[in-house]
Amino acid sequence: MIDQNDLRIEMVHLLDENGNGEEETLHSFSDDVLITLYQWMRKARVIDERLLKMQRQGRIGTYAPFSGQEAAQIGSVLALDKDDWLFPSYREMAACLAHGMPLTQIFHYVRGHVLGGKTPAGLNIFPIQIIIGAQTLHATGCAWATKLKGERHVSVCYFGDGATSEGDFHEALNFAAVYQVPVIFFCQNNHYAISVPIQKQTASRTIAQKALAYGMKGVLVDGNDVLAVYQTMKEAVQMAREGKGPVLIEALTYRLGPHTTSDDPTKYRSEEEVERWKRTKDPLHRLRKLLEKRNIWTDTQEEAFVAQVNDEVTKAYEEAASVEAPSLADIFRYVYDEPSPLLYEQQQEVIRRNRVKEGK
């Protein structure tokens, strides 16, 4: 009988909580790479905090903050090429931004604008997925197409621990392994699906091990260690590009904020638990320590950088807010290639109503 307790599953881990690690390993990361990773994480954190504040002020709609998960998102997405495909859920604003999504676009989304799902041309980012796990299959199909066409992109699918319970997730892994397609399944195990802890979600010791059941490779990585995530992702991407099949990555992390702005996390987890993660495991903190040891980042730089990001946020918000408010009549254009005659009639009715409303 096979028993999961016989499996040896080690977590990839390069940088400890004080910014220490094996000299040689750390040495393989250039100053440039470290600074880029840090700046993106810091930028993401600032943006997340601003969005949260704006939601509280009623300037944007429901928002799912990602603070605490920056290393998992930034470390993984910066290991990609710009034309690789991304299949994000609502939690992956940081990954989307670092893959090239303009901040104004994020504002369109969180302000509920009709253009919110319209990825700018040239960017291979799928619209943010709300249905848990559904995007795992799309990523698999997209990677399948890449393989059939003999191209070299990879598709990266982001999802949470909860998503691994959906049937779609299992079908996606199975298809991906059967057809050996270049897809990376990147699971951010932040320990909760809204209020449900991971222990109630699965009886598996790890999510990474689920890969074995489908005949693909799986790996568990410290998701708050950006270097470990970056390196693991680089390896997975290379394998996938070389036609060696899909990979499931489980990044162990923690969401420091509420599930969304409508959630009250005190109902299901303790303050101490959150504090512990904040104090000892903040992904920004440990990289910052390393930067300081190398003397490549100062408080002055940090201040200037944060101020610059804050400016960017303000500008992006203003730009998004200055875009013409959408009208209901617009949405009829996106139902079919050509609207049916009856649908066209409905659109005309809406246009007529708008004129009446505006007193024209």
Added chain:
Amino acid sequence: MAEMTMIQAIHDAMRQEMERDERVIVLGEDVGKNGGVFRATDGLFEQFGEARVFDTPLAESGIVGTSIGLAVNGFRPVAEIQFLGFVYQAMDQLAAQAARLRFRSAGRFTCPLVVRSPYGGGVRTPELHSDALEGLFAHSLGLKIVMPSNAYDAKGLLISAIRDEDPVLFLEPMKLYRTFRMEVPEEPYEIPLGKARIVKEGEDVTVISWGASVPLVAKVAEEMKEKVDIEVIDLRSLQPLDWDTIYSSVSKTGRVIIVHEAVKTNGFGAEIAALISERALFSLSAPIVRITGYDTPYPVPSVEDDWLPNAARMIEGVQTLMRY
């Protein structure tokens, strides 16, 4: 009597049924410790424990499919689908499995289960949280479909649904969860499934509606009452449907408006219009009017209020009919 919101009434119904019948269990995503994202199951986990209230894995097909097995084997599951837009994940289990079990076993097996789910627009939710999908299930015969519009009805209908021998889809308009309070008896009571409620009697126009749209319809009827005498019918359940109430009203007024949030094409309003034209065509003095969501997917928050049926569209509909 106590003053209750709809969410409190729903909570009350579940708690009292669990107290009365130990076969009643509650399962779904976040329904336990968290008490549900709308707090519909608040405190049930503490009161009844983890052998009767289950925070399930995140899997709608799993929730409904296992509820069928639980129901066949002696329990009365009350399952929650967190928002109705996620029910697509459970489509096979609901429409092809739960709905057909009695039929395909020639009555040997039944699955007395309730699937509760919030639905309905106007609350600025993210995508796929607001869709009114009752029409999809009205097409799956074997399921009952119940859609309350107020606290009193919600309690009595949910109790009946839990006691019913067939699978019931119980759709709760989330916008109305906390918008108003009304008198609700403290003791348990049943409202039979398949009995409409006449919200307001009238002579000139019949407006037929259910669930989320009822308060809007009632308000407009009240506001127009000096000019037009509108009869408002709240169907309360689509399956079974209370044809008799529709028929007597239509025979009296000869003018019909059907209001629902779901898209127009193949919405349940089409079925009602067809029934009226089959059985009461010569009572009509004007064409039937439908005021519904437009034929698109449910849109983003910035335009949803214009997409939903609203007072302006309803008044226009009434005026059109009164010209006949």
